[in-house]
Amino acid sequence: MRTLTKTQETLIISRSYAIPELPEVETIKNQINEILPLKVISCTQSSVISSIAHTPIDLSNRKIIKVHRKGKLLYFELDKNEFLLSHLGMTGGWRIGKERPSDKIGLKHNHLCIKHSKGYLSYIDPRRFGHMYQLSESETQDKLAELGHDLRSKEFSIEYLTETIKKYPNRQIKVHLLDQSLYAGTGNYIVNEICARAFVRPTRRNKSLTLTEIKKMHSACKVVLDGATQTGGTTFQGGYADTTGSAGGGVGHLVVFYQKICQLCGETPVKKIFLAQRGTYYCPKCQK
Ligand SMILES: [Zn+2]
Incomplete structure (x- = not known):
């Protein structure tokens, strides 16, 4: 620092x-790419994930290949030509660890927890203003086209x-x-x-x-x-x-x-x- x-x-x-802006989202993207590609063993979701996820999220046994960024939007490239889109909103963030996030924020506000062979990739969001979508390639392109x-x-x-x-x-x-x-x-x-x-x-x-x-x-x-x-x-x-x-x-x-x-x-x-x-x-x- x-x-x-x-x-x-x-x-x-x-x-x-x-609110996270381009440099913050870029930092998160670069850190996540260090653990990719990965194969999802299991994916657990909080009972209130629907306030963030606009589509069903189903990542079990899927591969996460790479994560990209446009503006403040992260989009994870999955196998089968699908993408997981993640906008962090005000308080959203991703955590990487050998264990599930165990701090106060992580325990209470972990809405998506991806278990893989080296540990966990978790989405946390205390105020739940973030947005998430699991979309096809063409639907993803449409979302990206909304941005300048x-x-x-x-x-x-x-x-x-x-x-x-x-x-x-x-x-x-x-x-x-x-x-x-x-x-x-x-x-x-x-x-x-x-x-x-x-x-x-x-x-x-x-x-x-x-x-x-x-x-x-x-x-x-x-x-x-x-x-x-x-x-x-x-x-x-x-x-x-x-x-x-x-x-x-x-x-x-x-x-x-x-x-x-x-x-x-x-x-x-x-x-x-x-x-x-x-x-x-x-x-x-x-x-x-
Ligand atoms: Zn001055």
């Missing part, structure tokens, strides 16, 4: 959950970002960037940080952005995603954990989100407002 800078010691820790280009894909280019921003001239940029049908994988902390690192105020209308600013946003996107992914995702109090149950170290990379002092200029108090009911942070000095 990267150590916090001196001014970051004043970090205000959120009491609310931070993944922020990590080559299709998410400067040209694509420019074109999609121009298409909605009156939207505020921060709210616009949260649109999953255009940009798969964004979330509240990511877009706050992208605006900050591009020196763009989140309240700006799309039509006011210059091409130079859009280019800066595109490169800021990579900086924000790389920083958070390389530190294993970003954890706030009570929020995301990786497949070992550990917190990520991404808070060390934040420059405005939940910060008292802007980490770009190191001196200006960060302003907090609400846009579309979401906490929005910016530096009044750095972001024009």
